[in-house]
Amino acid sequence: xxxxxxxxxxxxxxxxxxxxxxxxxxxxxxxxxxxxxxxxxxxxxxxxxxxxxxxxxxxxxxxxxxxxxxxxxxxxxxxxxxxxxxxxxxxxxxxxxxxxxxxxxxxxxxxxxxxxxxxxxxxxxxxxxxxxxxxxxxxxxxxxxxxxxxxxxxxxxxxxxxxxxxxxxxxxxxxxxxxxxxxxxxxxxxxxxxxxxxxxxxxxxxxxxxxxxxxxxxxxxxxxxxxxxxxxxxxxxxxxxxxxxxxxxxxxxxxxxxxxxxxxxxxxxxxxxxxxxxxxxxxxxxxxxxxxxxxxxxxxxxxxxxxxxxxxxxxxxxxxxxxxxxxxxxxxxxxxxxxxxxxxxxxxxxxxxxxxxxxxxxxxxxxxxxxxxxxxxxxxxxxxxxxxxxxxxxxxxxxxxxxxxxxxxxxxxxxxxxxxxxxxxxxxxxxxxxxxxxxxxxxxxxxxxxxxx
Numbered sequence: 014x015x016x017x018x019x020x021x022x023x024x025x026x027x028x029x030x031x032x033x034x035x036x037x038x039x040x041x042x043x044x045x046x047x048x049x050x051x052x053x054x055x056x057x058x059x060x061x062x063x064x065x066x067x068x069x070x071x072x073x074x075x076x077x078x079x080x081x082x083x084x085x086x087x088x089x090x091x092x093x094x095x096x097x098x099x100x101x102x103x104x105x106x107x108x109x110x111x112x113x114x115x116x117x118x119x120x121x122x123x124x125x126x127x128x129x130x131x132x133x134x135x136x137x138x139x140x141x142x143x144x145x146x147x148x149x150x151x152x153x154x155x156x157x158x159x160x161x162x163x164x165x166x167x168x169x170x171x172x173x174x175x176x177x178x179x180x181x182x183x184x185x186x187x188x189x190x191x192x193x194x195x196x197x198x199x200x201x202x203x204x205x206x207x208x209x210x211x212x213x214x215x216x217x218x219x220x221x222x223x224x225x226x227x228x229x230x231x232x233x234x235x236x237x238x239x240x241x242x243x244x245x246x247x248x249x250x251x252x253x254x255x256x257x258x259x260x261x262x263x264x265x266x267x268x269x270x271x272x273x274x275x276x277x278x279x280x281x282x283x284x285x286x287x288x289x290x291x292x293x294x295x296x297x298x299x300x301x302x303x304x305x306x307x308x309x310x311x312x313x314x315x316x317x318x319x320x321x322x323x324x325x326x327x328x329x330x331x332x333x334x335x336x337x338x339x340x341x342x343x344x345x346x347x348x349x350x351x352x353x354x355x356x357x358x359x360x361x362x363x364x365x366x367x368x369x370x371x372x373x374x375x376x377x378x379x380x381x382x383x384x385x386x387x388x389x390x391x392x393x394x395x396x397x398x399x400x401x402x403x404x405x406x407x408x409x410x411x412x413x414x415x416x417x418x419x420x421x422x423x424x425x426x427x428x429x430x431x432x433x434x435x436x437x438x439x440x441x442x443x444x445x446x447x448x449x450x451x452x453x454x455x456x457x458x459x460x461x462x463x464x465x466x
Contacts, residue, residue: 015130016040016058020050020076021065021092026115030063030122037123039130047071054080058349059087060133061110061126066093066100074104081108086136088129092117137343152185152192153336154329158321162189169316170196175268177313178291180320182435183370186291187251189320193289194247202246207239210252210437211463213449217260219276222267228277240273240284247287253313254294254305255437265309288313293435323365323372330361333369337376348385355389363396424459427452436463 017039021027024045031041042057044050047068054062062080066073077089091104094115101112110132111125152163169176170193178186187206194204212220219228223238239248250256256264267273268288272281290313299305323330334352342349365371375396383391412418427445434440442449455461 014038014040015060015126015133016042017126017130018042018044018050018053018057018059018062020044020047020062020068020073022046022068023065026065026092033119033123034126039126047073047076050076051079051083054083054087056351058084061088061090061129063090063092063126066091066104067095074100074107077104077107077109086133088133090122090125090129150188150336150340152188153332154326155332156326156329158326159329162318162320165316165318166192166196169193169318171198173199173287174315175287175313176289176316176318177296177310178289178318178320179296180291180293181322181368182293183368184320184322185369186293186320187249189318190247190249190251190289190291194249197247197287199246199287203243204247204249205239205243206249206251208251208436208463210255210435213438214257214260217257218263221260222263222273222275224276225278228275232277235275238273238275240267240286241282243286244284245286247289250288250290252292252435252437253290254292254296254299258304258306261306261309265306265312268309268312323368327361330372331357333372334360334376337373338380341377341380345380347380350380350383350385350387352387353389356387356392359389359392360396420459423455424461427455427459428461431456431461431463 017034019027019030019034019041021030022045027043027045031043034041042053042059044053047064048070050062050064051071053059064073064076064080068076071079073091073093077091080087080089088110089104089108090111090113091101091109092113092115093100104112110129113122113125152159152166154160166189176190176193178189180186191204194200207220209217219232219236219238221238221240223236223241224232226232226235250264263273267284271285272283274281296305296310296314300307300310334357338349338352341347360372360375367374378395379387379391382395409418412421427441430441430445434444438449438452442452445452447455
């Protein structure tokens with residue numbers, strides 16, 4: 014149901030318009046002057062504003078300008094009993110959706126309101142779809158370390174220099190990689206991602222370089238690898254610290270010669286690919302332990318970008334919270350709740366071991382479970398981890414069949430262990446004492462998916 018705000022200093026006009034619009038199933042709020050109207054625009058989300066031009070204190074054109082500064086996507090319909098062509102032109106130039114004379118023609122008013130509300134919905138849905146398609150959101154933060162990362166991206170992106178991105182799980186390494194690609198001269202080419210930790214060591218070479226038909230059992234047809242798919246674009250090797258040594262040797266050769274050979278093939282294929290790699294490991298330590306090739310490390314680390322943990326940039330938390338509140342509210346088509354000062358202070362005081370990803374999950378939980386305002390107590394109830402929790406006995410009432418409860422418990426257990434180990438399949442399988450193939454089957458059965466950085 015579209016939300017309408019009527020700003021007019023004449024009570025009779027406000028009351029009449031409210032009755033008409035509520036009869037058409039719109040939700041309507043009223044403001045007696047521009048100051049009250051701007052306060053309401055700040056505090057609530059509206060689809061359309063009907064605003065008088067001539068009002069005391071602040072006139073309608075000033076309300077229009079300041080209202081669009083608060084919410085650039087808000088649709089204003091200006092109403093005036095002293096309409097002139099110049100006023101209508103000025104209102105349109107300042108961003109008004111429509112201009113209607115008093116007394117308004119009822120049919121025209123309703124058509125204009127409906128079209129303005131449809132435009133607001135279309136703009137919102139377009140932005141959501143665009144974000145889902147591109148998966149690229151802004152790098153949010155004004156802290157010195159984030160400002161330096163943005164500056165580095167701007168300098169490095171237009172080149173073909175290889176970049177190694179380091180940082181803990183959930184800090185946003187993938188987002189940095191995407192922005193390097195978005196700002197590069199290869200933006201029209203593909204960005205191909207490979208999660209090196211999620212692919213078994215015996216399949217990583219086929220995944221990267223492709224294979225010929227009959228190269229191994231199960232190779233029923235020829236397949237192109239990620240290097241070929243990324244030709245002319247960017248190849249993002251995520252969690253490269255988990256790549257096997259044999260695959261590392263072939264990647265090194267591909268970087269040296271810009272050529273690859275498919276598994277089971279003999280023909281060399283030229284590739285034009287920019288490499289961006291990321292890891293949550295200390296690769297120099299892995300080199301000392303002989304788990305990572307030193308020559309490959311130096312090939313990859315032409316440019317080093319370290320993404321800090323959220324604890325290292327807590328001053329960015331308020332910006333991230335406001336961004337997540339807007340995005341999650343739009344995605345679920347729910348009112349965006351306000352957050353109190355005490356609640357924000359509580360969020361900033363927490364130890365975010367899961368970094369930005371954990372913060373996003375907490376804000377999503379708060380949006381779903383809280384009312385129009387998130388309080389300090391809400392944060393304590395839904396975000397603060399408990400060191401010891403009694404089993405919630407209501408969980409047993411959620412399931413009628415033993416198999417349903419068993420599947421629920423099994424899914425939660427496996428997902429938690431995978432997250433703990435950064436989705437390292439081999440490590441998780443060893444820790445929970447099952448075969449790796451069995452773990453893959455469970456992941457498929459429960460449709461588990463790794464969250465993006």
